[in-house]
Amino acid sequence: MSPAPTPLASAFLAAPGRASASLAEPSRLEELLRASLERARSRWPGLELEALAFVVFVAERLTSPTGLLEALEGASPAFSELYLAFGCLRHDRAALQFFEDGYLRDVGAFVSGVDRSPAFVAEVRQVLREKLFTAAAGCEPKISEFTGGGALGGWVRVAALRIALNLKRSETRADTAAQDSVESAFGEQLGPELEHLRSRYREAFTEAVRTALGELSDRDRTLMRLYHVESLSLDAIAALYRVHMSTVSRWLSRAREQVAEATTRRLCERLGVGASSVDSIAALVVSQVDLSLTRLLGPGG
Secondary structure, eight states, rough: OOOOOOOOHHHHSSSOOOOSSSOOOOHHHHHHHHHHHHHHHHHHHOOOOOOHHHHHHHTTTOOHHHHHHHHTTSSHHHHHHHHHHHHHHTTTTTHHHHHHHHGGGHHHTTTTTTOOOOOHHHHHHHHHHHHHHHHOOOOOOGGGOOSSOHHHHHHHHHHHHHHHHHHHHHHHHHHHHHHHHHHHHHSOOOGGGGGHHHHHHHHHHHHHHHHHHHHHHHHHHHHHHHHTTTTOOHHHHHHHHHOHHHHHHHHHHHHHHHHHHHHHHHHHHHHHHOOOHHHHHHHHHHHHHHHHHHHHHSSSO
């Protein structure tokens, strides 16, 4: 008696990058794949996709043996969510509508901590559509990067939040005065005692601030970037971290003081100034550090 045909299992096993651990025998794998397809089609009624191409799509993404087993046994939604992603990648009309109704409608909630205005939410949603479903030069649409390693809703939330922050960054870039704040500060009089340091100050100050930023915790650097570069309000940052606004204010003040103190110390060491100049250097640092953070925390800073 010849073995039962296993077209899905054969396509899955032949795919590059599939889970490296030993899998069930082909007949059992075939059963699991067919059952998973039925669950996916039940979740997205009317969405009928080419099965062989889809299982290759899954094999190339669910490369973790544990994640694969959970998906095939229905313990995680990865298989059905990959089915929807595959349909969107194929520009299937039903898949795109399911995605719109199930995920894109929540963009407002995803980015409410950045800007909850209807116009901004609509802009984020449109940019997200374009990035997810439109191929860029030489690249597939971003939806192809969903691997099923986490929930699709969480993956979309991260993508929407990143777009929202980038849009805010673009608004900030329009403020060229802030971007050039370190250079513009040198047009001011530093006082007779510090005039001879003018030619050396710019490079030393920038290096000292950059080093001080590197000594901050990851959270504090992120806070400084959100506030100084992304121009998020204290309310927006508090919503992102799910804490009270006063807590964010306290975190930012402490981080700013740490940067100012470390910058002053390193700047005095670098310039070799005497004790009589320390207070003047410190005052100058405090007056400039907030502006310089916009430049040094921004792209390429």
